Amino acid sequence: MNDYRKQIKQHQDAIESLNEQLAPLREIAKLAVLQYHNNRTSRPAYPHAEEGAVAQAEAELDHHKKEVARLERLADWEEGVNGASATMGRTREKVAAAQSELSALQAQRQSIKETLSTLLAEQQNALGIAVEAEQTAAREYAKARVGGTVAAEKKAQGDLQTASAALALIRAGDSATEAVADAVKAEILVIDQAIDAAAEQLDAMRSELLKATRYLWADRLEKATYELAALAAHVNAAERELGWRYGSVDDLNLPLLSPGGGNRFIDKRYVLEISEGISFDVLTAA
Numbered sequence: 630m631n632d633y634r635k636q637i638k639q640h641q642d643a644i645e646s647l648n649e650q651l652a653p654l655r656e657i658a659k660l661a662v663l664q665y666h667n668n669r670t671s672r673p674a675y676p677h678a679e680e681g682a683v684a685q686a687e688a689e690l691d692h693h694k695k696e697v698a699r700l701e702r703l704a705d706w707e708e709g710v711n712g713a714s715a716t717m718g719r720t721r722e723k724v725a726a727a728q729s730e731l732s733a734l735q736a737q738r739q740s741i742k743e744t745l746s747t748l749l750a751e752q753q754n755a756l757g758i759a760v761e762a763e764q765t766a767a768r769e770y771a772k773a774r775v776g777g778t779v780a781a782e783k784k785a786q787g788d789l790q791t792a793s794a795a796l797a798l799i800r801a802g803d804s805a806t807e808a809v810a811d812a813v814k815a816e817i818l819v820i821d822q823a824i825d826a827a828a829e830q831l832d833a834m835r836s837e838l839l840k841a842t843r844y845l846w847a848d849r850l851e852k853a854t855y856e857l858a859a860l861a862a863h864v865n866a867a868e869r870e871l872g873w874r875y876g877s878v879d880d881l882n883l884p885l886l887s888p889g890g891g892n893r894f895i896d897k898r899y900v901l902e903i904s905e906g907i908s909f910d911v912l913t914a915a
Contacts, residue, residue: 633704640693640700647690654683702888709844716841724838727831734827738820745813847886854883858895862903866912869904 661676773781861878868876876897883895 631704631707633700633707637697637700637704640697643693644690644697647686647693651683651686651690654679654686658683699888706844706888709841710848713841713845713848717838717845720834720838720841724831724834727827727834731824731827731831734820734824738817738824741813741817741820745810745817748813749810851885851887854885854895857883858900859903861900863907863912865900865904866907870909870912 658676658679661679665673665675773784773786858881861881865876865878878900879897881895881897881900885893885895887893
């Protein structure tokens, strides 16, 4: 626990204590105001003290809450910067694992989907062949009855019966195929839910990695900003010694990403403050 967290704990304890005090203080103030308004014959003094105690407690409560919010930002920054490298290394492994899990689920879904497509296509193809075979047998039987021999008619009739039986068998299997297809579709839905969960987890891991990455680069930018400001101060000091009226870095405005009060950027004023402490000897000794 860093110092900021310790301070946050102290403020949170104060908030808890004030919240416990506020309820009775408000009740006392409320009753005092009622007594003041209800007693017209011997009206007591207005309860400024009671209301003041409530206002004081509320002001202190508001102060502690603002301090908690301020310190939270500072604590998050310090912890984020100090743990950025470790968090990035740890989270990269989590991202790789989540990506691997997601890819495996997607491959599983694709395989099952292809199996379902093949099953339905084979069933449809078999049905089409059987229908065509029955129609062909029916035409041959019709021809045999019209102009064929008795033997030819019997053979054509047998072929038609065989084709019709095959078609009936395939159609009877449609319900079983549909049941299998429904089961496969249900399995795909389960996998889809797992894919959604894995994708959500991957997004969360990537977000964690990006946050740690931002802390890393933000800290580097912060340090580079101060280094750049120091260089600008030396430029300004040299121009001051030269007697220049306007400085080359007067328009400098660099952002500071760490949390804190006041203006969160470095500008001409900051550079001038540093440059004032740079003497001729220090400046030319570089």
